[in-house]
Amino acid sequence: MKLQISHETVYRYARPIRNLVQSLRLTPSAFEGQKTHEWLIDVSGGIRGPGFRDGAGDWIEGWTVRGPAEEVTVSITGRIDTRDTAGVLRGHREMIHPMTYLRDTDATRPDSALRDLAGQADGPTDALGLAHMLSQLVSDRIAFRPGVTKSGTTAAEALALGEGVCQDHTHALIAIARTRGLPARYVSGYLHSTIDGKAHDAAHAWAEIHVGQLGWVGFDAANRCCPDERYVRLGSGADASDAAPIRGVALGTGAEELDVRVRVEEMTQ
Amino acid sequence: MGEVMSSYNEMYEGDRVRDPYARLRDWVETMPDDFRQMKQAEAEALFRRIGITFAVYGEGGDPDRLIPFDMMPRVFEQAEWRRLERGIKQRARALNAFLRDVYGRGEIIRAGRIPARLVYQNEAYEKAVVGVVPPRGVYSHIIGIDLVRTGKDEFYVLEDNCRTPSGVSYMLENREIMMRMFPQLFRGNRIEPVDQYPELLRRTLESVAPAKCSDRPTCVILTPGHFNSAYYEHSFLANLMGVELVEGQDLFVDGEFVYMRTTTGPRRVDVIYRRIDDPFLDPLCFRPDSMLGIPGLMDVYRSGGVSICSAPGAGVADDKAVYTFVPEMVRFYLGEEPILKNVQTWTLWRDDDYRYVMEHLPELVVKEVHGSGGYGMLVGPKSTKAEIAAFRAKIEANPSNYIAQPTLALSTCPTFVEEGIAPRHVDLRPYCLCGDRIELVPGGLTRVALREGSLVVNSSQGGGVKDTWVLSE
Numbered sequence: 001m002k003l004q005i006s007h008e009t010v011y012r013y014a015r016p017i018r019n020l021v022q023s024l025r026l027t028p029s030a031f032e033g034q035k036t037h038e039w040l041i042d043v044s045g046g047i048r049g050p051g052f053r054d055g056a057g058d059w060i061e062g063w064t065v066r067g068p069a070e071e072v073t074v075s076i077t078g079r080i081d082t083r084d085t086a087g088v089l090r091g092h093r094e095m096i097h098p099m100t101y102l103r104d105t106d107a108t109r110p111d112s113a114l115r116d117l118a119g120q121a122d123g124p125t126d127a128l129g130l131a132h133m134l135s136q137l138v139s140d141r142i143a144f145r146p147g148v149t150k151s152g153t154t155a156a157e158a159l160a161l162g163e164g165v166c167q168d169h170t171h172a173l174i175a176i177a178r179t180r181g182l183p184a185r186y187v188s189g190y191l192h193s194t195i196d197g198k199a200h201d202a203a204h205a206w207a208e209i210h211v212g213q214l215g216w217v218g219f220d221a222a223n224r225c226c227p228d229e230r231y232v233r234l235g236s237g238a239d240a241s242d243a244a245p246i247r248g249v250a251l252g253t254g255a256e257e258l259d260v261r262v263r264v265e266e267m268t269q
Numbered sequence: 270m271g272e273v274m275s276s277y278n279e280m281y282e283g284d285r286v287r288d289p290y291a292r293l294r295d296w297v298e299t300m301p302d303d304f305r306q307m308k309q310a311e312a313e314a315l316f317r318r319i320g321i322t323f324a325v326y327g328e329g330g331d332p333d334r335l336i337p338f339d340m341m342p343r344v345f346e347q348a349e350w351r352r353l354e355r356g357i358k359q360r361a362r363a364l365n366a367f368l369r370d371v372y373g374r375g376e377i378i379r380a381g382r383i384p385a386r387l388v389y390q391n392e393a394y395e396k397a398v399v400g401v402v403p404p405r406g407v408y409s410h411i412i413g414i415d416l417v418r419t420g421k422d423e424f425y426v427l428e429d430n431c432r433t434p435s436g437v438s439y440m441l442e443n444r445e446i447m448m449r450m451f452p453q454l455f456r457g458n459r460i461e462p463v464d465q466y467p468e469l470l471r472r473t474l475e476s477v478a479p480a481k482c483s484d485r486p487t488c489v490i491l492t493p494g495h496f497n498s499a500y501y502e503h504s505f506l507a508n509l510m511g512v513e514l515v516e517g518q519d520l521f522v523d524g525e526f527v528y529m530r531t532t533t534g535p536r537r538v539d540v541i542y543r544r545i546d547d548p549f550l551d552p553l554c555f556r557p558d559s560m561l562g563i564p565g566l567m568d569v570y571r572s573g574g575v576s577i578c579s580a581p582g583a584g585v586a587d588d589k590a591v592y593t594f595v596p597e598m599v600r601f602y603l604g605e606e607p608i609l610k611n612v613q614t615w616t617l618w619r620d621d622d623y624r625y626v627m628e629h630l631p632e633l634v635v636k637e638v639h640g641s642g643g644y645g646m647l648v649g650p651k652s653t654k655a656e657i658a659a660f661r662a663k664i665e666a667n668p669s670n671y672i673a674q675p676t677l678a679l680s681t682c683p684t685f686v687e688e689g690i691a692p693r694h695v696d697l698r699p700y701c702l703c704g705d706r707i708e709l710v711p712g713g714l715t716r717v718a719l720r721e722g723s724l725v726v727n728s729s730q731g732g733g734v735k736d737t738w739v740l741s742e
Contacts, residue, residue, distance in 0.1 A: 055399025
């Protein structure tokens with residue numbers, strides 16, 4: 001697919017802030033499934049800082065806004081060609097050993113319910129089959145329902161609730177995959193449309209599981225599929241907070257309001 | 270075992286009292302009692318006045334308690350020291366080579382010489398710095414290697430400290446106070462100086478400035494603040510090196526670099542000697558709730574805009590489980606045989622080791638993998654049956670949290686006691702500096718277990734410190 005993406009994040013501060021520092025993971029990954037043609041990142045009133053590719057293969061960009069500022073907008077516009085690799089992250093250059101992604105984080109630490117769920121996947125003898133089954137278990141046990149969980153909800157809490165959004169599905173899948181000895185990580189990105197053709201208007205997240213020879217393979221438990229040409233991959237981490245597309249801290253005391261607009265459209269030349 | 274264990278007494282060479290100790294013994298014997306008491310009181314007053322108090326090696330405890338200072342120095346002869354020095358430098362080279370490797374291609378793991386799990390699933394392994402090669406390939410710039418001696422030529426490494434080893438201020442102050450109180454001792458013995466340490470440390474830090482730094486590098490010491498138990502040391506070193514002592518809020522990231530707020534405006538910082546732990550360095554990369562760190566610091570570091578000493582992630586080399594593989598690192602990276610020995614270590618997550626240790630608890634020392642400060646450990650021969658039983662239950666609950674070692678017959682040095690001098694067990698922490706060169710000042714911090722028969726030298730458990738002499742040829 002030829003996709004046109006615009007993504008705007010507006011921060012509004014009750015009191016002006018100074019010295020805002022951001023670390024952005026907002027550039028599409030380079031692998032066989034994606035070819036980026038144009039990609040512009042801008043932070044209003046900001047200075048572009050260090051840019052580098054990290055050990056996970058993600059392009060990281062630091063920005064600072066000296067301020068004072070009452071409003072800061074992070075905007076992305078870009079064009080990218082995507083193609084279906086059946087979820088396989090082929091041709092992606094990275095250095096981090098997969099085993100590093102077996103370590104738990106606070107958001108993915110398994111409780112007994114998650115361990116039970118992980119144990120329910122029996123049958124498949126190969127890692128890929130097991131990963132598919134684990135993903136399906138999460139899809140079955142956590143219904144998609146926005147508004148019931150928040151950004152700090154853990155995998156264990158989401159499973160207990162039985163409802164959540166893509167972040168919760170992803171944390172739960174990561175937790176049970178790691179329990180079964182499969183390295184797993186959190187991927188953030190965009191989704192053009194759900195399988196029924198409905199446009200998706202928010203940032204998206206899914207899991208990647210490392211399955212031996214094949215390497216990293218994506219699993220979107222929230223949508224019961226593997227990522228294909230409708231998906232745009234930005235970067236990864238051990239959990240949502242580690243993989244966050246935007247991390248920032250400013251000097252200031254007031255409240256902060258956030259407004260996000262994402263549009264992923266297919267270009268009709 | 271236990272009480273009958275015989276220890277090497279560093280005062281003797283066979284039956285003969287070694288020369289330097291013979292001179293020191295005469296010094297003690299001709300010292301009137303009241304003079305000694307007066308000097309002891311004077312030493313205490315000096316320590317108190319300069320503000321150096323309790324916390325050594327981040328053990329915590331009462332920050333205002335004075336660590337006992339023993340006026341009887343510990344002495345190494347030149348030849349003894351040269352061999353130790355070679356061993357320490359060799360180990361420091363191997364540890365840095367290991368860090369370079371595990372944050373790069375992981376050759377030692379591919380070669381099957383160290384289990385992958387031990388490195389990649391280690392809490393101290395930082396995936397955020399994979400592929401980042403710091404200037405000169407040095408990750409750990411100040412390595413504190415804890416040594417014990419069991420015989421004339423037998424030294425064992427108890428542990429390596431690759432992150433931010435503390436205690437060097439004691440090495441410097443112990444010497445300073447001895448020289449002030451007993452100048453005649455330093456005239457009668459040719460003792461190698463240690464007071465060049467701050468200058469060497471500064472040179473080491475400057476030698477690892479980032480490539481983007483074109484002028485004389487600006488170095489700072491980053492402290493968590495005055496409530497930290499080692500704050501005295503942070504300000505002491507900053508003072509002696511002539512660099513700024515800063516807290517997180519004094520530094521900020523702007524564009525591609527880190528700056529320090531000064532009265533004359535922002536000043537770029539090239540090298541940060543940090544005395545805060547990895548998780549608190551930068552809320553954008555590690556713990557989001559850290560108030561101590563500098564937002565954006567890691568992005569600047571990872572893009573080569575600033576050096577951090579020690580490098581984030583250096584802790585993976587000094588874990589107690591990784592420790593067992595350091596001799597292997599020496600062979601693998603340097604192609605040399607290790608000069609310093611490791612203590613035999615049983616890792617309790619291995620079934621065979623577990624069985625052996627559980628059957629021999631009364632003979633062994635058992636430690637927590639991530640423990641420090643002499644807490645959470647069992648010294649079998651010095652423990653009651655009830656204490657051993659209680660510890661056994663702790664191990665059973667979480668075997669992989671423990672390692673065990675034989676109880677070593679730590680060497681003794683003459684030490685001031687009520688009746689004059691008597692042997693007390695000691696250990697040694699030298700501080701190895703790694704930059705463009707590897708440097709070691711002749712000496713280190715000697716800790717002494719002041720209680721008779723005690724093997725625990727930690728200041729939180731009744732340990733004290735001594736001046737450590739290396740004699741010139």
